[in-house]
Amino acid sequence: ELSNTPKPIRRLQEAVINRIAAGEIIHRPSSALKELLENSLDAGATSVRVTVKDGGMKLLQIQDNGCGIHKDDLPILAERFTTSKIASFQDLERLTTYGFRGEALASISYVSHLSVVTKTKKDICAWRAIYVDGALAAPDGSPIDPKPCAGNDGTTITVENLFYNTPTRLSALRGSSEEYSRILDVVTKYAVHNPHVSFTCKKSGSSAPDLTTPSGSNTKQTIRLMYGPTIAKELIEVSVSPSSGEDSMDVDDDATAEGPWKAEVLCTGPNYEAKKMVFLLFINHRLVESQRMKKALETIYSGIISKGSSPFVYLSLQIDPHSVDVNVHPTKREVHFLDEELITRKICDTVIEVLLRRNTSRVFEYQT
Numbered sequence: 001e002l003s004n005t006p007k008p009i010r011r012l013q014e015a016v017i018n019r020i021a022a023g024e025i026i027h028r029p030s031s032a033l034k035e036l037l038e039n040s041l042d043a044g045a046t047s048v049r050v051t052v053k054d055g056g057m058k059l060l061q062i063q064d065n066g067c068g069i070h071k072d073d074l075p076i077l078a079e080r081f082t083t084s085k086i087a088s089f090q091d092l093e094r095l096t097t098y099g100f101r102g103e104a105l106a107s108i109s110y111v112s113h114l115s116v117v118t119k120t121k122k123d124i125c126a127w128r129a130i131y132v133d134g135a136l137a138a139p140d141g142s143p144i145d146p147k148p149c150a151g152n153d154g155t156t157i158t159v160e161n162l163f164y165n166t167p168t169r170l171s172a173l174r175g176s177s178e179e180y181s182r183i184l185d186v187v188t189k190y191a192v193h194n195p196h197v198s199f200t201c202k203k204s205g206s207s208a209p210d211l212t213t214p215s216g217s218n219t220k221q222t223i224r225l226m227y228g229p230t231i232a233k234e235l236i237e238v239s240v241s242p243s244s245g246e247d248s249m250d251v252d253d254d255a256t257a258e259g260p261w262k263a264e265v266l267c268t269g270p271n272y273e274a275k276k277m278v279f280l281l282f283i284n285h286r287l288v289e290s291q292r293m294k295k296a297l298e299t300i301y302s303g304i305i306s307k308g309s310s311p312f313v314y315l316s317l318q319i320d321p322h323s324v325d326v327n328v329h330p331t332k333r334e335v336h337f338l339d340e341e342l343i344t345r346k347i348c349d350t351v352i353e354v355l356l357r358r359n360t361s362r363v364f365e366y367q368t
């Protein structure tokens with residue numbers, strides 16, 4: 001019933017605030033996994049092993065061989081806004097790591113049972129720590145110090161019973177096979193973008209992984225492995241930068257007005273036709289989405305391949321960290337950046353030029 005007298009304003013409890021925040025960052029098992037993969041890559045891992053039970057709802061485990069975490073840092077590891085990656089706001093402008101907010105592990109600890117086993121090269125043994133609501137604690141909430149244990153160099157993060165305390169979120173998830181395929185999709189995309197790193201992903205209890213990549217590979221080979229030889233066979237490599245395709249004498253051309261950037265594209269040619277477009281977009285090495293870029297690319301292909309069919313496009317764009325605002329909310333996977341239109345147009349123009357050249361050379365081949 002509506003009342004004319006206002007209710008008193010109260011300060012929310014810390015734990016309530018953090019649980020709300022966690023729900024905004026960790027939407028589903030695959031979003032937790034994305035954060036954890038990025039942490040492993042930030043830690044310089046060359047091997048990342050993912051184990052999943054029940055679509056990640058029961059268990060999500062990421063084992064890496066990265067730098068590990070100092071034992072002394074374990075007490076604040078899962079607190080909100082604790083990070084080893086930035087120290088000042090200015091650091092955001094030269095960000096070279098994925099993480100910077102120090103929110104991922106904290107968030108995960110508010111909506112799951114989080115445990116960490118970690119060992120740096122200098123440690124003589126590994127340390128195991130368990131967390132509840134941002135702090136070192138047993139599942140019943142009682143404080144518990146890190147314990148020495150056996151373990152390899154690197155870090156293993158174990159997330160169990162995700163969303164056990166947020167039943168609405170849990171019930172909003174799809175079945176475990178759908179969640180598992182989202183997990184595989186995230187691992188696949190990071191594997192393609194990090195071909196020097198070996199990835200595996202498997203269901204807990206099964207001996208054969210559903211996904212394996214070797215270390216020290218390259219992007220093209222990894223695409224072949226992940227998406228199949230039909231796509232790999234058709235891949236065309238295109239590099240785009242502000243000056244590409246232009247007369248190098250045109251120094252004061254409009255197109256040179258934007259800051260430095262470069263794009264590496266691996267896309268299928270006119271012979272490849274799939275039902276749905278596969279689009280892998282990395283901006284400054286971060287897996288993101290951009291409907292505008294996707295639309296723009298779809299449009300150029302629509303003039304080249306037959307109606308109702310779609311290409312495969314891998315696009316890695318590196319732009320000046322100044323021109324992409326990373327400090328948007330982490331739920332904003334859809335990114336925006338300075339000169340977005342200009343850059344998108346330049347990429348599309350270059351890609352279509354290359355595709356048309358392919359197309360005419362194919363026609364030419366048939367005619368002679």
Ligand code: ADP
Pocket residue numbers: 035039040043064066067068069077082083084085098099100101102103104105106155
């Ligand atoms: P962020 O990545 O934004 O710093 P996180 O909550 O994801 O915040 O991680 C907090 C800190 O924990 C990181 O800054 C890093 O020092 C450490 N950390 C997390 N995962 C790993 C890992 N796999 N290997 C080494 N250090 C890690």
Ligand code: MG
Pocket residue numbers: 035038039098099100102104105
């Ligand atoms: Mg992180």
